[in-house]
Amino acid sequence: MSARKSASAVATGLLVAAIVLPVYWAVISSFTPESRLFAAPALVPRDLVLDHYRALFRDRDFWTPIRNSLVVAGTTTLLSVALGAACAYALARLRFRAKSAVLAFVLAVSMFPQISVVAPLYLLLRSLHLLNTYPGLVLPYLTFAMPLTIWLLVGFFRQLPPDLEHAALVDGAGRLRTLWEIVLPLSWPGLATTAILTFLYSWNEFLFALSFTLGPERYTVPVAITLFRGQYQVPWGQVLAAAVVATIPVALLVFLAQRRIVAGLTAGAVTG
Amino acid sequence: MASIALRAVHKRYPNGQVAVRDVTLDIADGELLVLVGPSGSGKSTVLRLLAGLESPTAGRVYLDGVDVTAAPPQQRDLAMVFQTYALYPHKTVRDNLAFGLRVRGVDRREREERVQRTAAALSIETLLDRKPAQLSGGQRQRVALGRAIVREPRAFLLDEPLSNLDPLLRVATRAELALLHRRLGATMVYVTHDQEEAMTLGTRIAVMRDGQIEQVDPPLAVYHQPSNAFVARFVGAPTMNLWTCRCQDGGASIRLTSPAFTLDLDWARGAMPEAGMLVAGIRPHDVEVANVDASDARGRVAIVEPLGATTVLHVSVHGLPELVRLLVGSEGRIEVGAEVGIRLRRDRMHLFDEQTGRRIEAGV
Numbered sequence: 001m002s003a004r005k006s007a008s009a010v011a012t013g014l015l016v017a018a019i020v021l022p023v024y025w026a027v028i029s030s031f032t033p034e035s036r037l038f039a040a041p042a043l044v045p046r047d048l049v050l051d052h053y054r055a056l057f058r059d060r061d062f063w064t065p066i067r068n069s070l071v072v073a074g075t076t077t078l079l080s081v082a083l084g085a086a087c088a089y090a091l092a093r094l095r096f097r098a099k100s101a102v103l104a105f106v107l108a109v110s111m112f113p114q115i116s117v118v119a120p121l122y123l124l125l126r127s128l129h130l131l132n133t134y135p136g137l138v139l140p141y142l143t144f145a146m147p148l149t150i151w152l153l154v155g156f157f158r159q160l161p162p163d164l165e166h167a168a169l170v171d172g173a174g175r176l177r178t179l180w181e182i183v184l185p186l187s188w189p190g191l192a193t194t195a196i197l198t199f200l201y202s203w204n205e206f207l208f209a210l211s212f213t214l215g216p217e218r219y220t221v222p223v224a225i226t227l228f229r230g231q232y233q234v235p236w237g238q239v240l241a242a243a244v245v246a247t248i249p250v251a252l253l254v255f256l257a258q259r260r261i262v263a264g265l266t267a268g269a270v271t272g
Numbered sequence: 273m274a275s276i277a278l279r280a281v282h283k284r285y286p287n288g289q290v291a292v293r294d295v296t297l298d299i300a301d302g303e304l305l306v307l308v309g310p311s312g313s314g315k316s317t318v319l320r321l322l323a324g325l326e327s328p329t330a331g332r333v334y335l336d337g338v339d340v341t342a343a344p345p346q347q348r349d350l351a352m353v354f355q356t357y358a359l360y361p362h363k364t365v366r367d368n369l370a371f372g373l374r375v376r377g378v379d380r381r382e383r384e385e386r387v388q389r390t391a392a393a394l395s396i397e398t399l400l401d402r403k404p405a406q407l408s409g410g411q412r413q414r415v416a417l418g419r420a421i422v423r424e425p426r427a428f429l430l431d432e433p434l435s436n437l438d439p440l441l442r443v444a445t446r447a448e449l450a451l452l453h454r455r456l457g458a459t460m461v462y463v464t465h466d467q468e469e470a471m472t473l474g475t476r477i478a479v480m481r482d483g484q485i486e487q488v489d490p491p492l493a494v495y496h497q498p499s500n501a502f503v504a505r506f507v508g509a510p511t512m513n514l515w516t517c518r519c520q521d522g523g524a525s526i527r528l529t530s531p532a533f534t535l536d537l538d539w540a541r542g543a544m545p546e547a548g549m550l551v552a553g554i555r556p557h558d559v560e561v562a563n564v565d566a567s568d569a570r571g572r573v574a575i576v577e578p579l580g581a582t583t584v585l586h587v588s589v590h591g592l593p594e595l596v597r598l599l600v601g602s603e604g605r606i607e608v609g610a611e612v613g614i615r616l617r618r619d620r621m622h623l624f625d626e627q628t629g630r631r632i633e634a635g636v
Contacts, residue, residue: 095286163358166325169345170352171372171423181371185362 023247030240037236052241062242064217065224070249071134072209072220073202076141080198081191083142084149089179091150092157093165103154110147118211125212132214140208145198152197156190157183192257199253203246221246274336274426274459275301276322281331283317283483291317292328293483299427304453304460305488308470309480310506315463318480319429322461324348335426346375351420355432357412359404365391365415366400372423390422410441421452427459434469446472467507471495479503499631501624504553510584510597514553516626519544528552531591533569537618540632549626556584558620559598561606567613571596576608587612 029037031048056062090096091103121140122131130136160183168178184191209220219227225242228235276299283292292314299305307315320326321333324345332341340348351372360368369387378386391397394414404412413433420428433449434442450473453460464470470477471491478488479502487499498504504512517528525538528550535552564570571589583602586595596614606612623632 161356161358163354163356164360166320166323166345167352167354167358167360167419168371169325170323170348170350170429171375171419172346172349173371173375174344174346177375182360 026240027244030237030244032237034235034237052235052237053245055235056238056241056245060228060238061216062224062245065219065221066245066249068134068218069203069221069246072137072141073199075134075138076145076202077195077199079138080142080145080149081195084146084194085153085184085187085191086179087146088150088153089157089175089183092154093162094175103151106147106150110144114144114207118207121208122211131212132218134218136212137209137220140212141202141205145201148201149194149198152194153187153190156187160186196254196257200250203250275299276427276459276461277334277337278318278321279332279334281318281321281328281333283314283321283326284329291483292321295331295483295485297478297485297488299459299461301459302457304462304473304475306462306464306470306474306477307480308464308467308474308477308506311465313480314483315465315480316431317483319352319431319461319463322427323350323352323429349423349426350429351423351425351427352429353416353420353431353433355435357404357416357436359412359415359419361404364401364403365396365407365418368404368415369400369419369422372419376423386422386424390418393421394418409436409438410445413437413445417449417452421456425458427461430460430462432464433462435464435466449473468509471507477507479506481506497631498553498622501551501553501629504622504624508555510556510599512553512555512622513559513594513596513598514551514624515592515594517550517552519548519550532571532589533616535568535616535618535621537621537623539619540621540623545625545627545632547627550632551624551626551629553622553624554616554620556597557582557599558617559596560615560617561585561598561600561604562613562615564611564613567615569596570611570613573606573608573610573612576606578602585612587614589614 028045030052031050032045033047033049033051036046087106091099125131125136125140128136130139164182164186165178168182169175173181204222205220206222206226209223210226213219213223216224216227221242225239225246228239228242276297278295278297281292281295282290284290295314295318297305297318307318309315317326321328324340324343324347328341332339334340335348335350359365360371363371366387369390370383373383373386387400388397391400394417396411396414396418399407399411399415404415407415413436417433420430430449434445437445446469453473462470462473471494474491476488476490477494479486479494481502487494487503489497489499494503494507498507498512501514505514515530515532517530520527520529521541521544522536524541525536526540526544528535528537530552562568569589569592571587573585574588574595575584575586577584577586579602581602582599583604583606585598585600585606587598589596598614600606624630625632
């Protein structure tokens with residue numbers, strides 16, 4: 001028993017180390033002077049400097065890609081959750097013809113490899129004059145984010161006790177009002193999960209962002225970081241500093257949403 | 273307040289299951305109609321059809337003579353109490369009560385006044401700021417009832433509202449519901465599988481089986497003149513004794529023959545089913561313990577169930593597949609294994625056609 005316990009403790013420790021160590025290293029390295037970056041790695045850093053961060057924001061204007069990413073990922077998340085919730089509710093609760101076909105089709109849309117749709121999307125966005133604009137990124141992102149949102153939320157809505165919605169309908173509320181006042185407040189965990197995943201996806205997305213933006217004024221964070229590399233050298237210190245900065249909004253979002261993701265929100269609604 | 277009518281309503285689910293067959297029912301203004309039946313008999317579906325949560329495959333639904341078949345629930349102005357209560361878990365009791373008023377655009381002052389008044393009537397004023405999760409089962413049940421009352425709807429639909437309460441609370445709440453119905457004078461449709469609840473509450477009860485209504489009558493009429501063998505067995509506790517008998521026309525009377533007894537019923541003369549077979553029924557309190565010599569049949573006591581004021585005996589009679597149930601006073605001392613004679617009160621016998629199950633009336 002104790003042997004098994006200690007074995008599992010070791011396994012857990014190794015797993016945590018495998019996940020945390022690279023992050024730790026990246027953070028440490030981002031504070032390490034350029035000259036010592038490629039010296040023998042030390043777990044305990046010696047002198048920490050803010051050189052890379054200063055270079056990032058002063059020399060490179062890293063604020064612009066951050067702003068772009070926030071706008072694009074934020075808008076995508078908002079639209080995806082708002083529209084996706086309405087779609088998902090209809091698919092979860094309303095009765096209409098070919099519902100499962102619609103669900104399958106929604107999923108099929110997200111099956112295409114991104115690379116296969118880049119060229120057609122590029123042409124489409126060009127003719128719509130949306131290249132190098134925020135909508136030019138948000139719209140393509142939605143095509144991938146919505147199926148995820150819809151599928152997650154359909155599953156979530158179906159778990160809610162249907163009597164709650166029936167009670168609201170009999171009480172005199174229409175479907176939309178029921179969705180807004182009863183279903184959505186009870187679906188916080190599902191909405192938060194969906195929002196996080198959508199935000200993560202849009203925040204990290206690279207291929208579309210690289211293809212549909214034309215200049216630094218519209219680069220998103222991943223594109224900007226990639227284009228740090230010069231012809232002869234890669235400024236690793238700055239790349240790592242940028243990566244750390246890019247992690248902050250995501251970490252913040254997860255942290256905030258986590259408080260909302262608590263089980264038992266529907267406790268007391270129905271007996272049992 | 274409103275009268276409700278169902279005309280030839282049929283409900284078939286997409287999976288082919290037929291929940292309601294050709295139900296026609298008139299519910300008068302101010303009536304408390306109880307829909308009772310075993311589970312799966314379609315009684316809850318009828319309620320949901322009335323509420324508008326389901327739409328019928330065929331037939332029409334009328335409220336005060338107006339066809340509402342196509343109207344969604346929010347346009348019918350009915351209130352429903354769910355078996356699960358279905359309180360909004362994220363809203364306080366106050367907001368639960370006020371929700372229906374708010375969506376109907378009742379102004380704030382009147383809303384608060386009505387919530388206050390309803391809460392007082394149900395003695396839940398002290399719970400107004402709690403969430404449903406902080407309430408006991410009985411309290412939730414009251415809030416669910418309050419949410420219906422506060423709206424002052426045209427009619428109340430209650431779907432097994434007492435089935436999640438413990439027995440003591442259930443009987444107390446049942447009495448309160450009866451008082452409430454009298455006080456409000458409201459039309460109520462009440463669904464239950466409990467025949468005792470149906471008998472005690474209903475101004476009329478509708479017994480359902482397999483999606484059909486078997487009988488609609490005042491409780492005692494259903495009890496005394498069950499329209500078929502199913503209703504006879506379903507209503508009344510302990511359950512009615514039913515035996516398949518051969519019958520012969522004896523002119524002045526008909527003669528019933530079963531493996532255990534032979535009876536001549538003079539009141540039933542001329543009431544012969546074509547096949548010559550019928551089902552004879554008698555309620556346990558119409559069966560008496562008699563001297564073995566003067567009895568219709570004899571048997572051995574298999575089970576003794578003292579209920580307090582009365583005792584139920586289950587007697588094993590040779591030739592009858594089921595134990596015979598009879599009620600005796602609790603003062604008698606009859607032990608398991610005792611040999612007893614039983615006597616059936618001729619005038620209290622119920623006869624049903626063996627083929628159709630339909631009640632056979634005397635002197636037809």
